[in-house]
Amino acid sequence: MVPSIATVLAGISLLILSGCSGPYSTLDPASQSAREVAIIWWWMFAVSVQVLLGVVALWLYAMFRPQRHFSQPRAQRIQNQWVIWGGLVLPTVAIIPLLVFGLPVGHRMLPLPLEEGEPVTIQVTGHQWWWQVRYPQQGIELQDEMHLPAGVPVDIELTSADVIHSFWVPRLGRKLDAIPAYHHVLRLQADEPGVYYGQCAEFCGFGHAHMLITVHVHSLEDYNAWLEEVGDE
Numbered sequence: 693m694v695p696s697i698a699t700v701l702a703g704i705s706l707l708i709l710s711g712c713s714g715p716y717s718t719l720d721p722a723s724q725s726a727r728e729v730a731i732i733w734w735w736m737f738a739v740s741v742q743v744l745l746g747v748v749a750l751w752l753y754a755m756f757r758p759q760r761h762f763s764q765p766r767a768q769r770i771q772n773q774w775v776i777w778g779g780l781v782l783p784t785v786a787i788i789p790l791l792v793f794g795l796p797v798g799h800r801m802l803p804l805p806l807e808e809g810e811p812v813t814i815q816v817t818g819h820q821w822w823w824q825v826r827y828p829q830q831g832i833e834l835q836d837e838m839h840l841p842a843g844v845p846v847d848i849e850l851t852s853a854d855v856i857h858s859f860w861v862p863r864l865g866r867k868l869d870a871i872p873a874y875h876h877v878l879r880l881q882a883d884e885p886g887v888y889y890g891q892c893a894e895f896c897g898f899g900h901a902h903m904l905i906t907v908h909v910h911s912l913e914d915y916n917a918w919l920e921e922v923g924d925e
């Protein structure tokens with residue numbers, strides 16, 4: 693029996709969408725800011741599919757339309773209209789909503805002053821090819837491993853000891869470069885306890901692909917208990 697086109701398309705979609713979940717997927721968000729990034733991604737995907745279908749439809753039309761001959765000035769006018777509408781108006785209309793919705797999402801991941809309380813601060817330094825994680829107040833130092841409290845803003849102070857790296861835990865938020873001599877701050881806030889995985893997202897040499905980090909998110913009580921147990925004060 694030959695499967696119908698609908699069955700084949702459904703099968704292909706399922707196969708593609710199965711890549712949307714998993715430990716490194718931005719489309720399986722576990723924080724408010726990661727959720728907002730995922731929503732924008734889905735909108736961009738939906739709009740780009742419409743654009744693709746539109747372009748394919750125009751291409752088919754151009755291939756199979758009956759031949760018509762225009763005078764030179766009219767042909768030039770039609771050509772100019774395509775450049776103006778397709779080359780200027782369409783990209784502008786597409787980019788403006790992206791800016792309107794995208795800028796506030798990025799803004800919420802900045803280390804802005806909180807209405808109450810202080811964020812937890814963790815210092816992260818990228819090395820070829822590992823992550824050094826420090827809790828300055830407790831004198832804790834870890835390698836390729838991080839512990840965070842859930843539901844609490846955490847400021848990750850990023851720098852690098854050698855080349856440019858990029859810190860990225862896709863399910864918790866955006867990525868941010870770790871650059872030698874600079875200190876960039878990334879604010880994350882995980883929804884709930886769990887284990888999340890990160891990966892260096894800037895090619896940094898031979899061991900880049902194996903530059904991973906495991907993020908353990910605990911309840912606030914468990915996090916404080918962990919700090920007491922591991923810290924030196």
Ligand SMILES: [Cu+2]
Nearest residue numbers: 892894896900
């Ligand atoms: Cu890297």
